[in-house]
Amino acid sequence: MKITVKNAKLETVRTDAAVLTIIEGEKLGPVAARVDKALGGMVGKLIKRGEFTAKAGSVCLLYPEGKIAAERLIVVGLGKRADLTVDRLRLAAGKAAAVGRGAGVKNIALAAEGSSFAPEVAGQALAEGSTLGLYQFLRYKSKDESNGKKEIASMTVLTEKSFQVGALAKGVRTGETIAARAAMVRDMVNSPSADMTPTVIAGIAKGLARKLRLKVQVLERDRMRKLGMGALLGVASGSVQPPKFIIVEYRGGGKKPFIALVGKAITFDSGGISLKPPDNMDKMKDDMSGGAAVLGAIANVAALRLPLNVVALVPATENMPSGSAFKPGDVLRTMSGKTIEILNTDAEGRLILADALAYACRYKPAVIVDIATLTGACRVALGQEATGMVGTSEKFKQKMREAGEKTGERVWELPLWDAYQDLIKSDIADMKNTGGRDGGVITAACLLSKFVEKYPWVHLDIACTAWAEKDRPYTPKGASGIGCRLLTQFLRDYEKKH
Numbered sequence: 001m002k003i004t005v006k007n008a009k010l011e012t013v014r015t016d017a018a019v020l021t022i023i024e025g026e027k028l029g030p031v032a033a034r035v036d037k038a039l040g041g042m043v044g045k046l047i048k049r050g051e052f053t054a055k056a057g058s059v060c061l062l063y064p065e066g067k068i069a070a071e072r073l074i075v076v077g078l079g080k081r082a083d084l085t086v087d088r089l090r091l092a093a094g095k096a097a098a099v100g101r102g103a104g105v106k107n108i109a110l111a112a113e114g115s116s117f118a119p120e121v122a123g124q125a126l127a128e129g130s131t132l133g134l135y136q137f138l139r140y141k142s143k144d145e146s147n148g149k150k151e152i153a154s155m156t157v158l159t160e161k162s163f164q165v166g167a168l169a170k171g172v173r174t175g176e177t178i179a180a181r182a183a184m185v186r187d188m189v190n191s192p193s194a195d196m197t198p199t200v201i202a203g204i205a206k207g208l209a210r211k212l213r214l215k216v217q218v219l220e221r222d223r224m225r226k227l228g229m230g231a232l233l234g235v236a237s238g239s240v241q242p243p244k245f246i247i248v249e250y251r252g253g254g255k256k257p258f259i260a261l262v263g264k265a266i267t268f269d270s271g272g273i274s275l276k277p278p279d280n281m282d283k284m285k286d287d288m289s290g291g292a293a294v295l296g297a298i299a300n301v302a303a304l305r306l307p308l309n310v311v312a313l314v315p316a317t318e319n320m321p322s323g324s325a326f327k328p329g330d331v332l333r334t335m336s337g338k339t340i341e342i343l344n345t346d347a348e349g350r351l352i353l354a355d356a357l358a359y360a361c362r363y364k365p366a367v368i369v370d371i372a373t374l375t376g377a378c379r380v381a382l383g384q385e386a387t388g389m390v391g392t393s394e395k396f397k398q399k400m401r402e403a404g405e406k407t408g409e410r411v412w413e414l415p416l417w418d419a420y421q422d423l424i425k426s427d428i429a430d431m432k433n434t435g436g437r438d439g440g441v442i443t444a445a446c447l448l449s450k451f452v453e454k455y456p457w458v459h460l461d462i463a464c465t466a467w468a469e470k471d472r473p474y475t476p477k478g479a480s481g482i483g484c485r486l487l488t489q490f491l492r493d494y495e496k497k498h
């Protein structure tokens with residue numbers, strides 16, 4: 001979809017569908033008031049009768065029949081002004097675009113009245129919301145099966161303030177860039193594991209590097225062996241797919257220290273010898289969501305040319321049962337030298353991350369952020385509304401929280417108190433890889449904490465948020481692409497002082 005910005009009045013724009021946003025419980029803004037007047041008071045009447053509430057996400061489709069230039073009018077609620085966040089704008093744009101597509105329109109024109117956000121911020125949110133709201137995963141649908149949903153070819157963002165056109169357009173371009181990467185992440189995660197192997201992910205990383213200012217290096221099994229990555233190799237031992245350790249570097253920050261992003265990429269998690277039950281095992285193709293997110297984020301950093309040095313590390317492998325698979329009772333020696341007793345081969349994410357975090361320390365990073373579909377316990381704790389966060393740096397946890405609010409990819413912190421560390425003590429090794437049923441998000445993080453040395457660290461558990469079980473306004477059911485926008489925002493604000 002092509003997005004442009006235009007200085008024009010909504011009621012004069014010839015389009016298949018004009019989109020108008022309205023704040024709940026306030027008198028109509030100037031644009032809405034003019035449109036309402038042209039329509040003989042129809043909008044006001046709908047609100048008065050309670051047929052349109054203007055609550056966040058509420059929407060109604062009207063046919064102006066020549067009273068304004070647009071063929072259709074889509075009215076979208078932004079909710080109450082006191083609750084108005086940037087994400088509400090994203091949500092409204094997603095809703096409007098989806099309704100427009102449902103009506104089969106080719107183009108829409110949108111005036112975001114009522115939002116008082118800076119034009120750059122608003123432009124970005126509108127581009128992201130509409131692009132991501134229209135996202136579909138059609139790679140495996142033959143033509144006639146693709147729901148017959150026609151694509152919207154273009155969207156025009158309208159403003160009546162000519163001096164805002166430039167800033168709005170800049171925001172739109174940023175939003176398009178970021179949304180395109182988030183859609184790439186969704187595509188990767190939605191893809192079946194047979195087509196999204198470690199080798200394929202390494203190929204995608206190389207492709208990004210070719211297009212953007214990125215350096216990529218892919219370590220094969222023999223290099224992993226030389227580095228002593230016994231945990232990653234242990235998890236990989238049951239699979240016929242060769243594991244890959246993917247390193248992507250972006251240098252835009254001169255002599256500044258690196259920021260390390262680490263993403264779990266288990267391309268299929270069967271549980272290994274501790275095999276998972278069959279129900280929902282198909283969803284375990286999403287266990288590479290963290291790896292995909294860090295690749296999307298570093299691509300954004302390069303596309304936006306941020307003045308930072310960033311490295312993305314992606315340990316990628318399947319977790320499969322076989323005659324050569326690692327087993328409960330085994331002890332794996334990690335790259336750091338620390339040993340881990342395996343009680344459950346299904347707690348494999350923390351194992352591959354242990355080696356990746358140790359590798360991250362070689363960069364002497366300013367901060368390490370890891371992101372992983374790590375524990376089912378995260379879903380029990382937080383449901384689908386928040387990503388679990390654990391970490392050692394108050395400053396960076398706060399920054400992550402703020403990035404979460406801005407992007408709508410919200411995070412919620414759980415404690416990393418010393419007392420929890422006792423739960424992963426092993427009788428024969430330095431630690432064991434499970435801590436029992438209690439505090440599953442935290443005990444997994446406890447294990448990770450032993451591999452980040454003294455470096456400031458934030459851990460994100462996206463097991464609960466990587467996959468949307470139901471349609472949301474700009475996140476259709478399926479892979480959410482979570483983490484890509486969150487990390488991008490975190491990095492964009494990295495040097496901002498508050």
Ligand code: BES
Pocket residue numbers: 269271287344346347348349373374375376377433434435440463464
């Ligand atoms: N990839 C899973 C976590 C997961 C579960 C993600 C459900 C998405 C949905 C992870 O590797 C795993 O299997 N974790 C185990 C750990 C347990 C054995 C300590 C879990 O959460 O059950």
Ligand code: MN
Pocket residue numbers: 269271345346347348349
């Ligand atoms: Mn597992």
Ligand code: ZN
Pocket residue numbers: 266269287346348349373374
């Ligand atoms: Zn897993």
